[in-house]
Amino acid sequence: MKKDIPVKIVEDVAIAVVLERETPEAKVWNVYLVNLKNEPIETVLVSSKGYGVKNGEDVKTSILRHSIGTVGGQDFAKIEAIDEQVFGLTNEYWLSFYINGHIYDKKFIFLPESIVESNLIRIPVVNKPGVMIG
Known part of the structure; x- marks a missing residue:
């Protein structure tokens, strides 16, 4: 049964943590969905959570769910x-979304301490510095 379900591979879609602006006091960061496809993705849903160990204690953030809607190509x-x-x-x-009536989903994981200055690149389409997983 399970072998009869077609596997839809997510390509040309990324999640990026972007440095929006920086002052001597603070840095402002946002998380973006980047659609590198030439076609729109529809009914986009994203859930986010954080977890790990901080100061020797297990830490979990709240699970947040976001309904994005449609994200155009590029x-x-x-x-x-x-x-x-x-x-x-x-x-x-x-992340989950639809293209032409087919559902796609993928998990993107930013490991601890991976969002650091030495990993910053220019994020395509957004055109700001950040860390991207595609």
């Missing part, structure tokens, strides 16, 4: 703001 959508305090945790984003 476009992006803001998912949520993210605080630097959770960069030491595993940050997980579960």
Whole structure:
């Protein structure tokens, strides 16, 4: 039975943690969905959570669910703001969307301490510095 279900591979869609702006006092970070496809993705849903160990104790953030709607081809959508305090945790984003009536889903995981200055790149389409998983 399970072998009869077609596997839909997610390609050309990414999650990026983007540095929006920086002042001497603070940095402002947001998480974006980046659609690198030339076609729109529809009924986009994203759930996010953080987990790990901080100061020797197990830590879990709340699970947040976001209904994004449609994201056009070669476009992006803001998912949520993210605080630097959770960069030491595993940050997980579960994405699902439709293309031509077919559902796709994928889990994106930012490992602890992976969102650091040395990993910043110019995020395509968003055109700002950040860390991206595709």
